[in-house]
Structures are given as C-alpha cells and as structure tokens.
Amino acid sequence: MKSLDKQQKIKTIFEELNKLFPEPYCELKYSSDFELLVAVILSAQCTDKRVNQVTSELFKNFKTPNDFANISQETLEKYIYSTGFFRNKAKNIISTSKILVEKFNSELPKSSAELMQLPGVGRKVANVVSSIINNESVVGVDTHFFRVANRLGLVNAKNPLDTEKQWIKNYPNYLNHQTHLLLVLFGRYYCSAKNPKCQLCKFKELCNYYKG
C-alpha cells in the first residue's frame, strides 16, 4: 500500500468508507432548506445531538424565514442558549432571515458564494448547505474533515481553507456532500481527536498519524 499515488490512495480510502457507512446521513434534523441552514449555523462549536434537541422545540413554533425575521432576539436566545455563542447566533439568524425575506423571496441562494454573504454564514456552513440543497461541487471542511484528511495524508494543510484548496486541486471527483459526510462520520466514530480507534482502523498502513 505504501506505493499508492494520491488518486489510488483516495480511491482505496473511500471504497472502505463506503463499506463502513453504506448509507451516510446528516445527523442534523431538518425538514426544509431553511431549517438546514439554521441548524448548521447553530452547530458551530456545538454537537449535532444538542442542536437537534434545541431545534426539535424551536422548529415547532418557528419554521420559515418570515417567522425568524419577526422573532425577538430575546425569544430566540431563550430557545438556543444551550448551543453556545447564543447571542451572536440569534443575531445572525434574525439578520439572515430578514435578508432572505427582503432579497431572496424567502428562498436560499443558489450558490455557496452567495450564501457566504449572509450574516453568520461562513465558508464551512455555506459549503455544507449548498452541497446538499444545490448539489454544488464543494466540500465543507469542519474539524473532523480537517483532522482526518490531514492524518491520512490526503492533504498537508495548516487550516481548513488550505485543506479545501488542496482538496479541490487534487480530488475534483470528491467534491460533494457524500464526501463530507463520510469523512465527518469516520472522524466522529473512529478517528476522533483524542484516542482514535486505530486498532480497528483499516487505514493504518496509509495513515501518517499512525506511522508517526
């Protein structure tokens, strides 16, 4: 396996990831594109489990950009305080909702670049959302993606943006939400930040981190 070039290596890794997670799924719960955007904004520095707890109550009462454009900051904060950074998140969700109502006919923009113009929507959020709702060829590099891609030596990057740039250059066939999901699930359940399950891992021979 040591002599695998980049393309062989990524093919081998994703064949195995597809076996590990034959039906990869987004762990955030949502029932519309807009709810997905709100859930991904809330997921910054927070677990998907906690976000789902919060949104299960929130989305019962508030569903559309118009609902969120008219909610008070104080009310929204009460719903989302347990996700952390709740003041900023509430402010951004309300501002974003107002812009969607006023400029986008209450729909989400059709590209990651446009999504990134909205308050509270950074590169990762925009890429994750657009890869799902617009099927856009982008990848959202979150903490799991960054860690796994670097440990496996698929990229050699110092930050998420460098990771994304190297990924786009080297792996144009792996720019989609499926790719994001597989690396995130693998990072969450096997290649965790602390105590990764290396003994169970099929990638030991390919892994820079394991080889030290």
Ligand code: SF4
């Ligand atoms: S060998 Fe360990 S560090 Fe490397 S990819 Fe597998 S779980 Fe992660």
